Amino acid sequence: MIEARELTKDYGSKRAVDGLSFTVRPGIVTGFLGPNGSGKSTTMRLILGLDAPTDGDVTVNGRHYRDHPAPLHEVGALLEARSVHTGRSAYNHLLALAQTHGIPKRRVAELIDLVGLHEVARKRTGQFSLGMGQRLGIAQALLGDPKTVMLDEPGNGLDPEGIQWVRSLLKSLAAEGRTVFVSSHLMGEMALTADHLIVIGRGKLIADTSVDDFVARASQKVVIVRSPELERLRHALVGPNVSFGEAGRGALEVHGLTAEQVGDTAAAAGIALHELTPQQASLEEAFMNLTRDDLEFAAEMEEAVA
Amino acid sequence: MSTLTPTVQLPRLETTGRVAFYRVLLSEWTKLRSVRSTKWSLGVGFLLTIAFPILFAVVTRTHWHSMSPHERADRHPLDIALAGVNVAQLAIAVLGVLLITAEYSTGSIRSTFTAVPKRLPVLWAKLIDYAVVAFVLTVPAVLVSFFASQAILANIQPLQISFTHPGVARAVLGGALYVMLVGIFALALGAIVRNTAGGIAAFAAIFFVLPPLMNVLPLSWNHAISQYLPLESGGQLFALHHGAHTLRPLTGGLVFAAYCAAAIVIAAVLLVRRDV
Numbered sequence: 001m002i003e004a005r006e007l008t009k010d011y012g013s014k015r016a017v018d019g020l021s022f023t024v025r026p027g028i029v030t031g032f033l034g035p036n037g038s039g040k041s042t043t044m045r046l047i048l049g050l051d052a053p054t055d056g057d058v059t060v061n062g063r064h065y066r067d068h069p070a071p072l073h074e075v076g077a078l079l080e081a082r083s084v085h086t087g088r089s090a091y092n093h094l095l096a097l098a099q100t101h102g103i104p105k106r107r108v109a110e111l112i113d114l115v116g117l118h119e120v121a122r123k124r125t126g127q128f129s130l131g132m133g134q135r136l137g138i139a140q141a142l143l144g145d146p147k148t149v150m151l152d153e154p155g156n157g158l159d160p161e162g163i164q165w166v167r168s169l170l171k172s173l174a175a176e177g178r179t180v181f182v183s184s185h186l187m188g189e190m191a192l193t194a195d196h197l198i199v200i201g202r203g204k205l206i207a208d209t210s211v212d213d214f215v216a217r218a219s220q221k222v223v224i225v226r227s228p229e230l231e232r233l234r235h236a237l238v239g240p241n242v243s244f245g246e247a248g249r250g251a252l253e254v255h256g257l258t259a260e261q262v263g264d265t266a267a268a269a270g271i272a273l274h275e276l277t278p279q280q281a282s283l284e285e286a287f288m289n290l291t292r293d294d295l296e297f298a299a300e301m302e303e304a305v306a
Numbered sequence: 307m308s309t310l311t312p313t314v315q316l317p318r319l320e321t322t323g324r325v326a327f328y329r330v331l332l333s334e335w336t337k338l339r340s341v342r343s344t345k346w347s348l349g350v351g352f353l354l355t356i357a358f359p360i361l362f363a364v365v366t367r368t369h370w371h372s373m374s375p376h377e378r379a380d381r382h383p384l385d386i387a388l389a390g391v392n393v394a395q396l397a398i399a400v401l402g403v404l405l406i407t408a409e410y411s412t413g414s415i416r417s418t419f420t421a422v423p424k425r426l427p428v429l430w431a432k433l434i435d436y437a438v439v440a441f442v443l444t445v446p447a448v449l450v451s452f453f454a455s456q457a458i459l460a461n462i463q464p465l466q467i468s469f470t471h472p473g474v475a476r477a478v479l480g481g482a483l484y485v486m487l488v489g490i491f492a493l494a495l496g497a498i499v500r501n502t503a504g505g506i507a508a509f510a511a512i513f514f515v516l517p518p519l520m521n522v523l524p525l526s527w528n529h530a531i532s533q534y535l536p537l538e539s540g541g542q543l544f545a546l547h548h549g550a551h552t553l554r555p556l557t558g559g560l561v562f563a564a565y566c567a568a569a570i571v572i573a574a575v576l577l578v579r580r581d582v
Contacts, residue, residue: 045416045581048419048420048423049419049423050416050419050420050581050582051581051582052579052581065423066423066424068423069324069325070322070323070324070325071325071420071421071422071423072420072421073319073322075420077420079416079417079420082412082413083413083414083415083416083417083420084412084413084414084417085337085341085408085409085412085414086412087341087342087343087408087412088337088340088341088414089340092336092337092340093414093417095336095340096333096334096336096337096340097333097417097418097421099329099332099333099336100325100329100330100333100421100422101322101323101324101325101329101421102321102323102324102326102329103319103321103323104321107319110317114314114316114317124342140417142316144319144322145316145318145319145322165314168313168314169314169316172313172314172315172316173316176316
């Protein structure tokens, strides 16, 4: 369980996290979604007490992270930024962390096997590929058999097989009743993994919702319609919140109306239709729609400053 | 196409412990010994601490017959025996800075502080582990240096000095104590600066740039101030003779230890306050 209340973090004059309040519940996979630079990694550092919040508060399993007597049993974290000494072997890196909690050596070996790093465990991590580094980070996160698992972009650098492996792992961790909090900037990946979503943009909460609701809410109604009387149809459909796009010769893209509404209007006006196709917005589009305003605003601000 | 992914299951951990200081000590020891550069720096530092006195002893012995009485009077057996301390202090200082700054440059400090979020135990453990390593390595090095250089100079009566001669044992072991304190100071400096180049530069500035700068001061000021600088005060730990404007070994050692303590306090306050 992670509980953030009005969590705020400034770096100089830049506000990275802005009044975030959310709860991450146990037993499900919660996706933490936002464009790059929206404050996901900062939020995770605040949760772990690596950075101190400018304002607000965040607790894990009921306490500030710092106040847990055995933090590795409470939260296992994979941070996006590098967090391994490049001159040390994967085995010794994990061993040094395990020793702080009296976790036995065989647990280190067990996790190295679990993430498939057995062959390279004694190599210096500086020689690791991105994917191997990511596997080591996942092993580190799971070392203490934590109640809460928090992974920042776990799919980075992993091949499709590895991504599927992580997905399966996260679901099984959640099924065991753990709290699972995973960040990503890719909506598609989240839709396959997460049950619940926390979406942020420019450090602010945009949505805190189930995946299904999110898609339904963010999807725009788009209908492709083909008719010999396109101009008449266009006039018949005009209304508030309705806009049109080009869809090739003899076709029209209608935004803001359902297929049923378009069909009924055409029938009432006696206009023949040759095609009527509702377009389901993809998850990625849904996500883009939701965060676009933020991105545009950010771009304008940058231009204004420059 | 349908793919069946086998369920990935995390094995349970049967025993659970909590963070304890002796565990952090062990963890920091694992870190210290598991990086190749540490072993190299310590090994080279150890060998040079012995190699320089032996080299100087051999050179002195072969040139003794051609030296003027004045030049001969300038030689002192302890200067030869402890010549390696000057080399060792550099190796130990650089490594001391690196032990903490490398955690920041590689980002491993985030893993460290995730495991020990109270942070201060990490600093204490690093300091204790490193001080012990530095002392335990330097004591045999200075002892070997002393007896080896004395053996090489066996035929030169004016350069013979007994280990039991007043102040000799203190100076030899004081050399090891000095190197250990230099390691502590450098580590604290690294924790303050958090950057390898900056940490080493700060160390060099305090130890090697500041002392000659004192020479531009009026002599009375220079005499009053210089003896309290880290290098000069700490150096009294392994000096046999003390001049009018130098501190006694105990006072000098305490002044140097006070610098170390001040650096540690600053490092500790910043460590708890700063974001990582």
